[in-house]
Amino acid sequence: MAGEPQDDCLFCKIVAGRIPATVVRETETTVAFRDINPQAPTHVLVIPKVHHPDAVALATAEPAILADVVRETGEVASDEKLDSYRVVFNTGSGAGQTVFHAHAHVLGGRGLQWPPG
Numbered sequence: 001m002a003g004e005p006q007d008d009c010l011f012c013k014i015v016a017g018r019i020p021a022t023v024v025r026e027t028e029t030t031v032a033f034r035d036i037n038p039q040a041p042t043h044v045l046v047i048p049k050v051h052h053p054d055a056v057a058l059a060t061a062e063p064a065i066l067a068d069v070v071r072e073t074g075e076v077a078s079d080e081k082l083d084s085y086r087v088v089f090n091t092g093s094g095a096g097q098t099v100f101h102a103h104a105h106v107l108g109g110r111g112l113q114w115p116p117g
Contacts, residue, residue, distance in 0.1 A: 011103065014047070039105075041110055044080070069102070
């Protein structure tokens with residue numbers, strides 16, 4: 001069921017404390033932790049504590065929690081002292097999504113070119 005933890009979801013396991021992560025921030029609705037395969041000097045993932053497969057599904061079902069995720073990306077950037085940063089939501093395997101639990105990437109600490117990819 002949407003919103004409920006999934007037994008086979010890596011990020012649900014991190015939320016539950018069953019898999020360790022380097023947590024940098026946590027709120028009632030979100031967890032932010034360092035990416036294990038960073039693509040920039042700062043690469044933090046911000047995830048909702050509820051399970052939805054991607055940002056659009058989260059926005060449709062629980063828009064206030066998506067707002068919490070986005071707000072936390074700004075808090076992470078502030079904590080990391082980033083003047084410039086990128087927030088990325090990948091949707092689908094063709095876009096590079098490998099964990100099908102909505103999450104935002106906060107990337108910074110180096111120049112980020114456009115277009116990405």
